[in-house]
Amino acid sequence: MSDKMIIALDQGTTSSRAILFNHAAEIVGVAQQEFTQHYPGDAWVEHDAQEIWDTQSSVLASLIAEHKLTPDQIAAIGITNQRETTVVWDKATGEPVYNAIVWQDRRTAARCDELVKSGWDTKIREKTGLIVDSYFSATKLEWILNNVDGARARAERGELLFGTIDTWVIWNLTGGKVHATDASNAARTMLLNIDDGDWDQELLELFGIPAQMLPEVCSSSDDFGSYSLEGAEIPITGVAGDQQAALFGQTCFEQGMAKNTYGTGCFMLMNTGAERVDSQHGLLTTIAWSLDGKITYALEGSVFIAGAAVQWLRDELQFIESAEDSEALAEQANPESQVVVVPAFAGLGAPHWDMYARGAIFGLTRDSGRAEIAKATLQSLAYQIYDVLNAMQQDSGIELSQLNVDGGAIANDFLAQFQADVLQKPVIRPKVLESTALGAAYLAGLKVGYWTFDDLSKVRDIERTFDPKLSNETITRLLKRWNKAVERAKHWVDIDE
Numbered sequence: 001m002s003d004k005m006i007i008a009l010d011q012g013t014t015s016s017r018a019i020l021f022n023h024a025a026e027i028v029g030v031a032q033q034e035f036t037q038h039y040p041g042d043a044w045v046e047h048d049a050q051e052i053w054d055t056q057s058s059v060l061a062s063l064i065a066e067h068k069l070t071p072d073q074i075a076a077i078g079i080t081n082q083r084e085t086t087v088v089w090d091k092a093t094g095e096p097v098y099n100a101i102v103w104q105d106r107r108t109a110a111r112c113d114e115l116v117k118s119g120w121d122t123k124i125r126e127k128t129g130l131i132v133d134s135y136f137s138a139t140k141l142e143w144i145l146n147n148v149d150g151a152r153a154r155a156e157r158g159e160l161l162f163g164t165i166d167t168w169v170i171w172n173l174t175g176g177k178v179h180a181t182d183a184s185n186a187a188r189t190m191l192l193n194i195d196d197g198d199w200d201q202e203l204l205e206l207f208g209i210p211a212q213m214l215p216e217v218c219s220s221s222d223d224f225g226s227y228s229l230e231g232a233e234i235p236i237t238g239v240a241g242d243q244q245a246a247l248f249g250q251t252c253f254e255q256g257m258a259k260n261t262y263g264t265g266c267f268m269l270m271n272t273g274a275e276r277v278d279s280q281h282g283l284l285t286t287i288a289w290s291l292d293g294k295i296t297y298a299l300e301g302s303v304f305i306a307g308a309a310v311q312w313l314r315d316e317l318q319f320i321e322s323a324e325d326s327e328a329l330a331e332q333a334n335p336e337s338q339v340v341v342v343p344a345f346a347g348l349g350a351p352h353w354d355m356y357a358r359g360a361i362f363g364l365t366r367d368s369g370r371a372e373i374a375k376a377t378l379q380s381l382a383y384q385i386y387d388v389l390n391a392m393q394q395d396s397g398i399e400l401s402q403l404n405v406d407g408g409a410i411a412n413d414f415l416a417q418f419q420a421d422v423l424q425k426p427v428i429r430p431k432v433l434e435s436t437a438l439g440a441a442y443l444a445g446l447k448v449g450y451w452t453f454d455d456l457s458k459v460r461d462i463e464r465t466f467d468p469k470l471s472n473e474t475i476t477r478l479l480k481r482w483n484k485a486v487e488r489a490k491h492w493v494d495i496d497e
């Protein structure tokens with residue numbers, strides 16, 4: 001037993017967090033700060049990369065200060081992050097040349113259509129495991145090089161660096177010494193060949209990306225340099241994209257094990273072992289993690305809007321003061337209401353992949369109000385996961401007997417219960433909902449010998465199991481209505497608009 005601890009940095013879509021874990025994998029402390037979302041155009045989403053780093057370093061500093069941590073008490077640092085979000089910065093000054101283009105941003109949809117029309121989709125799928133979509137980094141990076149004054153020439157002269165958010169955080173944390181990523185994050189750029197785990201020359205040429213601006217691809221539990229604290233060096237030894245980190249944090253180490261994370265979006269991942277499984281039902285093939293250079297693959301169902309729809313209830317509609325209030329409000333809804341919300345604010349991800357779908361509310365009657373819309377919004381999260389889980393079971397040939405869940409939004413009991421009802425399967429909620437941060441801590445801790453795989457398998461703690469209560473007939477009726485609504489929300493924006 002060690003009295004040292006591990007710090008996980010979780011740089012999410014809406015907030016930066018630093019979380020302190022002890023050897024029993026319990027949370028000892030959390031520091032969190034929200035940051036600004038910028039919406040400069042229709043379905044454009046940006047973050048100020050400097051604000052991302054400022055909030056991330058500030059929560060790290062407050063965690064250290066609040067717990068009076070000295071360097072010898074911190075065994076290692078792990079990093080996990082919102083994936084795909086693209087940053088380009090000046091190598092000499094560390095200054096970003098443009099805002100970070102966020103994974104939800106759809107500005108490159110037309111470029112993606114062009115790629116599909118010219119037949120690149122099959123090859124891109126084979127190489128990267130991904131479906132051509134503006135979700136991934138490649139077309140965002142291409143957009144920056146083509147649209148920011150002088151960026152392409154500077155990149156070709158070797159003056160600019162590219163990174164997803166992990167790379168940006170590592171660069172800043174190490175004082176500009178390390179330009180690296182891990183395989184799970186690199187797999188989300190649409191530039192990585194997931195069979196050999198290396199940047200793909202042909203794709204770099206397709207998007208006109210100079211190879212020298214790309215980070216080195218490391219294993220997920222590896223040496224990523226160090227963070228200087230009071231003259232001592234704390235090793236950074238774990239890095240993974242947040243959804244893969246959550247799969248690791250839920251100890252889904254065996255083939256066929258799966259989890260679903262309810263954050264800004266919802267992401268269901270299944271470990272498919274050393275072999276990639278190619279989906280026939282709109283899922284992605286991705287790298288779960290790489291350990292000592294050995295890749296483990298996953299099938300992924302990415303749902304773009306989940307907790308973000310609850311934020312929409314709070315911020316745009318102003319129906320609630322806090323995300324938690326959505327639960328009590330939904331409980332007040334008229335049980336007969338037939339309102340359905342399709343939260344396609346950023347198009348639809350798995351299994352539909354429609355960049356032109358947009359959000360819609362159906363089934364309104366004169367008595368529909370805040371409660372009915374809040375309930376339908378929470379229900380939409382569960383329906384989206386029903387669609388993804390079905391696809392996953394078909395692709396993997398594995399029938400899941402239960403769903404392991406985590407993430408901020410699943411603290412909502414109404415949602416957790418309705419999810420169990422819709423799936424007609426138990427929903428298992430762990431004590432630590434921060435599986436993402438836990439996964440990053442595990443990856444970091446394994447590398448420095450703080451934990452062994454054996455230790456990790458023993459610590460999983462269940463807080464509550466939600467068993468299905470609604471009848472099969474009711475669920476069939478509800479799902480029929482949901483499917484009808486989704487079909488009507490598709491292709492809303494005209495491609496040439």
Ligand SMILES: Nc1ncnc2c1ncn2[C@@H]1O[C@H](COP(=O)(O)OP(=O)(O)O)[C@@H](O)[C@H]1O
Pocket residue numbers: 012013014015262263264265306307308309310311323324325326327407408409410411412
């Ligand atoms: N009790 C709740 N009920 C519903 N949604 C919630 C609740 N608590 C948090 N959320 C939603 O969950 C998201 C935050 O979860 P988190 O795991 O921190 O996400 P991220 O890592 O994407 O920032 C927010 O979008 C918020 O609206």
Ligand SMILES: O=P(O)(O)OC[C@H](O)CO
Pocket residue numbers: 011012013014081082083084103241242243263264265266
């Ligand atoms: O910030 P989160 O937790 O919603 O995760 C975002 C995903 O990584 C996007 O792919």
